[in-house]
Amino acid sequence: MHTEQHLVDVAVIGGGQAGLAAGYFLRRAKADFVILDDHDRPGGAWPQYWDSLRLFSPAAHSMLPGWWMPEEEGQEYPSASHVSWYLGEYERRYDLPVHRPVRVRRVERADDRLRLVTGGDTWLARRVISATGTWRAPYTPDIPGRDVFEGEQLHTVEYRRPDEFAGRRVVVVGGGNSAAQILAELSSVARTTWATPRPPRFLPDDIDGRALFAIATGAQKAAAQGGPEPSSIGDLGDIVVVPSVREARERGALKAEPMFDHLTRTGVAWADGSTQDCDVILWCTGFRPVLDHLAPLVTGDRWGRVEVEGTRVVAEPRLHLLGYGDWTGPTSATLIGAARTAKATVAQITRDLEGGVPAARR
Incomplete structure (x- = not known):
């Protein structure tokens, strides 16, 4: 099999909502970048969700940067299939350089770049954004008797x-x-x-994703300004x-x-x-972040999380994590929240590339 080696400034791993949001801002920054997605069609994990899944917010409050999500006919809260359609249209609308299906098996250090090893071509990037989400890492608690149950x-x-x-x-x-x-x-x-x-x-019946995002935004602003912490989402339900x-x-x-x-x-x-x-x-017991491809660079804690400053990985400053949960940015695992952390991450990467690559902390 013929394989090639590609040089890019930024490689994004994952073509779901967080990866596409990063792609939008990288495109605006005129960056040399690629998005590597391991699915065989657009939409990230959304095509794999259960049929009746609904978002918590109306379409107008569930968009990625640059393009408001169109309403789904007859639905106040968009379905998973509608979100899948929207993400596919989004990457076409902004002509994002998504390569699929490409599974990044590992990311490793290669002098002044990071090497992304796949089943085919190899990519060498000055910066890597990992946006692989959590869907491929379902978590089941270790309850006694799981191997005994016959159902x-x-x-x-x-x-x-x-x-x-x-x-x-x-x-x-x-x-x-x-x-x-x-x-x-x-x-x-x-x-x-x-x-x-x-x-x-x-939660109270009148609380949906719009209010949750507003609460998270208020908490983030208060933390940034050093003020008293307002009520959190967890206080409500x-x-x-x-x-x-x-x-x-x-x-x-x-x-x-x-x-x-x-x-x-x-x-x-x-x-x-x-x-x-x-x-x-x-x-229905949740997920862990999908970070197995980063094993050569970082080791996660018992929840699978790694230490970050913002979205930058402390142990490898050329690596950023997007969309894995609040630990990589408030509401970053939501459609509307993905934009905020992606925008800040791309701005930081752009500054770094213009000023040089910081050394990894070993």
């Missing part, structure tokens, strides 16, 4: 639609938005039990009451049980001795 165990990444569970006994595990949205529709066709590590906290969740709550389908202690051969069991038989356990 089916799935994670959020494997869930698509409720009709596959019709008439079955399903335990949904997790206290976040994914668990609540999936439980809401499953409860109409299956016998469901909801297990959460703490009582679920629903965890779960956004989108229409499907509201409907399920009104019919009494969102009653949560405490987290069970262990799994049995036929179901789950609590510390007080009570049990619940089930056919399926659906783990």
